[in-house]
Amino acid sequence: MEFQKEKTNDLTNIKKIIAVMSGKGGVGKSSVTSLMAVALRNKGYNVGILDADITGPSIPKVFGINAKRAESDGTHIYPVTTATGIKVISLNLLIEKEDSPVIWRGPIIANSVKQFYTDTAWGDLDYLLIDLPPGTGDVPLTIMQSLPVDGIVVVTSPQDLVSLIVTKSINMAKMMNTPILGIVENMSYFECPDCNKKINIFGKSNIEEIAKDMDIDVIAKLPIDPQFVELCDEGRVELYEKINLDFEESFSKKISEKIGG
Ligand SMILES: Nc1ncnc2c1ncn2[C@@H]1O[C@H](COP(=O)(O)OP(=O)(O)OP(=O)(O)O)[C@@H](O)[C@H]1O
Numbered sequence: 001m002e003f004q005k006e007k008t009n010d011l012t013n014i015k016k017i018i019a020v021m022s023g024k025g026g027v028g029k030s031s032v033t034s035l036m037a038v039a040l041r042n043k044g045y046n047v048g049i050l051d052a053d054i055t056g057p058s059i060p061k062v063f064g065i066n067a068k069r070a071e072s073d074g075t076h077i078y079p080v081t082t083a084t085g086i087k088v089i090s091l092n093l094l095i096e097k098e099d100s101p102v103i104w105r106g107p108i109i110a111n112s113v114k115q116f117y118t119d120t121a122w123g124d125l126d127y128l129l130i131d132l133p134p135g136t137g138d139v140p141l142t143i144m145q146s147l148p149v150d151g152i153v154v155v156t157s158p159q160d161l162v163s164l165i166v167t168k169s170i171n172m173a174k175m176m177n178t179p180i181l182g183i184v185e186n187m188s189y190f191e192c193p194d195c196n197k198k199i200n201i202f203g204k205s206n207i208e209e210i211a212k213d214m215d216i217d218v219i220a221k222l223p224i225d226p227q228f229v230e231l232c233d234e235g236r237v238e239l240y241e242k243i244n245l246d247f248e249e250s251f252s253k254k255i256s257e258k259i260g261g
Pocket residue numbers: 022024025026027028029030031032053056057058133134186187222223224225226228229232233
């Protein structure tokens with residue numbers, strides 16, 4: 001089925017849109033979205049992040065821009081730019097107090113996200129990453145249907161993989177007829193700082209089997225890393241270098257294989 005796609009504005013030119021989804025909350029979807037943005041920015045691309053996880057927006061915090069506010073001139077919303085030049089829009093950058101709860105119902109949330117897409121003056125972007133709310137509910141579905149998404153990344157954790165939730169989200173992505181770039185397994189293992197042994201804290205992951213069964217690729221397995229959490233908590237995710245090089249390579253390889261660019 002074809003759905004009517006929203007259009008942007010005269011101050012925006014976006015080449016590719018990548019949506020990031022997860023079966024459930026807390027698997028690190030926002031952290032991985034930030035890493036993807038940093039990886040693409042490191043390669044010299046113009047990158048934006050649309051934080052569509054309205055009820056649990058964490059993107060501004062990991063980039064240390066949560067004290068800033070996005071401006072509006074009544075027609076356009078102007079995104080906030082991070083230290084390295086990534087443009088971010090998030091409800092948390094628009095509301096007066098970032099700790100106020102969002103007590104909107106699904107359709108209003110979905111409409112605000114559409115508006116973040118249509119009304120933001122994004123400028124020239126090579127990639128816009130959309131951090132979707134977790135799950136396969138109304139909001140991620142509406143967003144996937146109404147924005148012209150070019151590719152999807154599914155973020156999982158090893159415990160999450162055994163559940164039906166992740167299969168559901170992969171099936172939802174497939175039903176959108178949008179190329180799935182692949183799965184990122186986050187918190188996959190812990191590497192002992194003394195002996196460098198990889199320890200499967202959550203048990204051995206069966207991501208390869210699941211991915212093969214579902215005919216999708218594994219983009220990366222990211223470790224549990226206290227340094228990563230620390231940098232995210234301090235709003236300095238752009239300084240995280242350790243896993244970025246490998247991740248950068250495999251992520252950009254999947255982009256060029258599956259959606260070009
Ligand atoms: N690789 C990692 N190693 C250690 N901690 C991590 C890792 N990835 C994420 N975390 C931590 O896990 C927590 C949840 O991450 P994040 O907010 O990115 O999840 P999420 O899936 O976007 O959650 P939600 O959708 O519920 O907002 C954060 O405290 C984050 O710092």
